[in-house]
Amino acid sequence: MGPRIVGFCCSYCGYASADLAGRQGRTYSPGVMIVRLPCSGRIDVLHILQAFRKGADAVFVVGCLEDNCNFVNGNFEAKKRVQEVKDILDALGLGAGRVEMFNVASNQGWRFPRIVEEMTARVEKLGPNPLGVIADDNR
Amino acid sequence: MKSGSGIERLFERGRFVVTGEIGPPMSSDHAPVRENARFLKGYADAFNLTDNQTAIVRMSSLASSVICMEEGVEPIMQMTCRDRNRIAMQSDLLGASALGVRNLLCISGDHQVFGNQPESKNVYDLDSIQQLMVFSRMRDEAKVWGEAELVEGPKVFLGAAANPFADPFEFRVTRLAKKVKAGADFIQTQAIFDMARFERWMAEVRSRGLDQEVHIMAGLVPLKSVGAARYMKNKVSGMIVPDEIIARMKAAENPKEEGLSICVEQIEHLLTMEGIHGVHIMPVAWERKLPEIVERAGLLPRPTP
């Protein structure tokens, strides 16, 4: 299935761009699981940490293009939350690169697979999340 | 030799060192210091010049130390943490060393509420242990705190105070050890009246080998009256005056004489105590009695450093 990656997607743009990618038949790694949020601003540091604790190899958050958020500044808030998680991941030694914020427009179906590619490449570089490996071993 | 001071040389030669105390005056007149120095010269190896003792404004310990030196008396300059931050402390140490002061006693200092400037702000940028750390580094590595290098480090023999009578008792030796670790060369203790407790403390000091690392001088205050004894028992924190001493002073026909006798007896006892390298005699407001005490204790003449 490839690396386990969670993508938190805002309903308006991130999720829509994945929908469009799907309808356009643009394939990407099946290890990517999307969690739909009303706005990327709903993302909580805790959600991302929970995903990593459960063993996610990478997490990305997708919001609308900057200055184009349906909720004015939700995507900027999300960017700050992602930065908070980056700092924590660095402190934990997991690597800040495992989490990233992306901004797309709803009609950019081609962007979604690129985002997945980018995150997959990062996991290849950083290696799998040790917590996922431990969890798999224990099961 | 770290400093070449007189008492350092005496300690090095294994001599039993005697120090006294000269209180700087509440005056800009140098004469009182000079007169005291002249009078006491030869009765002790060095004299502490207190630093605004009990937070009462007096002539500075540095100036007083220099006046003593002019009279041929070796000073031990005291420096409290109360009134200076680390900038002033380091600067004053450089100045003192430049003027020839070779002994410096690092102490926290009495809180200002006890003196005549109770409204003042205190500093305590450093505590006495940190002060020792900073000063020993200046001397040994020629560096101010931080990394900046000194062209010439201060030459100074570093003293510290120790109080075996404060609480918690079980920490008291550890605190001494910390001071030794921080760089203290010699220790002057709080005035001893409770000799039993002091012995217990010294036993612990010896068991940790601290007496091998630092020169411990026992502190003594000759009692002038039973009132003075009671005052020290009740009003001065960190002092223990046993009831036997008070009873003995009370029973005495001549309390002053009795006070001196107690002090002399204590010195005689301390001379036999392992790990004690000297005594520090503080005849508070009774400075002129020092020669008599030293003579009766058989500590004269004082050796040439």
Added chain:
Amino acid sequence: MIIGEQKPFKEIVRNLEGHETILVAGCRSCVAICLAGGEKEVGVLAESLRIHSDLNDLGWEVGEATVERQCEKEWVRELAPLVEEVDCVLSMACGVGAQIVQEMFPDTRVIPGLNTSNMGAPEEQGIWSEKCGGCGDCVLHLTGGICPMARCAKNLLNGPCGGSQDGMCEIDPETPCAWDQIFQSLKRLGRLDLMEENIPPKDWTPSRNGGPRTIVKSSAVLTEKEKRAREGLD
């Protein structure tokens, strides 16, 4: 309010060394409001510690609890059943709260999760500035409502020093000169006369320099008789 900020994660982890069961204890008051030690921060830190433990096979058990005010014994007492289960409490309150937790649970080690900084106020979302020096002898009526104790780097009482330039303090071009602000404020208020007078040396006894302070409002203190009477009723 009291302003604090979380200690670096690595420092917290270092300080927790040797402990296995940890209660991360937050406070809903000042430190929650300054986004340092409320339930959210407790949750995030606890989850981070769990990940740290899993990654390093430490076997830590990390619990979370947040009380209304950690600076009051009655609230802290509520932690008792949880503290019993752990060998250490990581307090996310200010230094006051951490001390009260230790006082209430003298046999359990308390480790501070925050650095307590000052008494201040939010300038805007996410920015807090020190405002009060807590000197115990307020002079705001003389200084145009601006505290020179907290906001002047030198605690000066008689106007800006030579380091005041264009309204800024010499220590840092981002820091406003408190005395410039005082001057502007008194000017607006038409009370520059207050700056003409020399303020004499300050009495620092009501401040920290007089030793730790205790405020007694005797009308609120239960007398011994009252206490006995209440015990009798119990």
Added chain:
Amino acid sequence: MTLPPGSEPVTMSSSSRPARTRRPVVRGEREPTGRIGVFLCRCGGSVDGRLDIESVREKVSSMDGVEECMVMDFPCSMESRETIVNVIRENDLDRFVVAGCSPKAVEARFKSTAQESGLNPYMVEIANIREQCSLVHNLSEATSKAGLLVEAAVAKCSLLVPAPHHRGRVESEEVLVYGNGMSAVVATDELVSEGAKVHLVLPFSPHRLVFNYHDGIRPGHLEDMRDRITDSDLVRVHGHSSVERFEGEPGAFTALVRSSEGAEEIRCGAAIIAWEASEVPSPSLNGSLVVTQAELESIMDQGRVPDRTVMITLREEDTYCPERITHIEALRNAIRMKEMDPRVQVTIVARDVLAFGLSELDYREAMSRGVSFIRTEASPLITVGDTVKVRVKDLNLGEELSIETDLVVMSSWTQPYDTGHVAQVFGTPVDREGFFIPTQVKLKPTASIVEGVFLCGTGVESKTPSEVVLEARSAASRAKAMVSSKMEWGGAVAEVDPESCSACLTCIRSCPFNAPFIGETGKAEIEIGLCQGCGICVGLCPSRAIQLYCYTDGQLGAQIGALVGRVR
């Protein structure tokens, strides 16, 4: 908070105790509840065949709480939805999951289905196994991923709680238009033509509504429109008036309108702020040799055209962003001069010529007629003597040019006045220069952050008259649609748990829509009519006192756990 007990943190203390503390548990972990139905869609060939829907069904049907799990051809069809309603009723289900195509496509339908089944419309969760599985992965990958997605949807669904769902109370279908010019007239006209009753509030007498004509609007057209609406029975004009207070929620606002004769409370269902900016007098104009574009137009109206003209479109203090109409205006006047006399020299100095849309044709025409363009970055230096000299650095040539000319035409700028007060009354923000800020300038240009309050006019952004007309009509249509609709809101809205709230103001400071406020109890509350459900406050609340329905911490946690915490 009306979330059922257990869905959120467990409270340890009983009510007699002063403190509330939380058990050291991971928030949101609780026993799943409910009787869940799962409806899997074959979706013609676009799901079934591309993944093994039967194996997904087998996997899911054994999950705790799943009472019914069936595969259907098109659950979104009318027929299938009737079946779902029946299945829900017969099995006494209280929530359900649909697995098929994107929720963005089908969510609304299944909300209705939930309602028809007697459930709260938000008791449905949708797993996207089409766009995210069958269309993008191979059969085996798509099958196992679909299993995970449906499991995660079930996990989340089991924690769903009925979300607030308000049916509109449209108490007034009237629309308030508050304006000072052209867009107010056009918006009112549009509303009238759609049959809405309008209160037109103007700061001056309606007769002072005068208009500039260019950009293809027939002269007299707007005056006719003005007279038509002031005569209309549907319009009540409040001249010399201002709105002093504006409260309520969409469908039921109350405005306090004050005139010299006194104050009056007006009920309305929606409002339009139709504010026009006015020209900023330029301080740098100098006599008859340096004029504005408007003054140039009057000169040309008199049949005169100078031999040499330089048009400057950069503002002195702001060399970067020209207003929208600046270049269009310059291009059209340059063309007009060339039309009047092809021999005259016309030079346009600009940073970049921004000719929007069809104005690009004007640019081409100006070029073909021999208008010269100088690209620069800094505002040119103008010296006035007998003639005027313009010194400008030409970026293309990389040289400083000195141009002698007979006339310099400066573009003028606009700024809306008195908008600060309007902004305060309506709770809609303005920028530093006083322009109203729409919620989303590209996607929702006429929406303000206050639901039910719409924006139009040059007070939002500089625009051409024809654009003003379009925008005013759009704002009017939206306002009319709002007061005519069923007006439902709710679902993903935020709610504060007053017990946990520290009244720290973080939500109030961070909400883009001003929905949170401190209520009478001293704790934060959310004005549900203003909450747009973004969840920013939830992610920020330091006391974790806010939850967003449909996306609570517990629900998302369960979903994340199901998606990630599995062996692959």
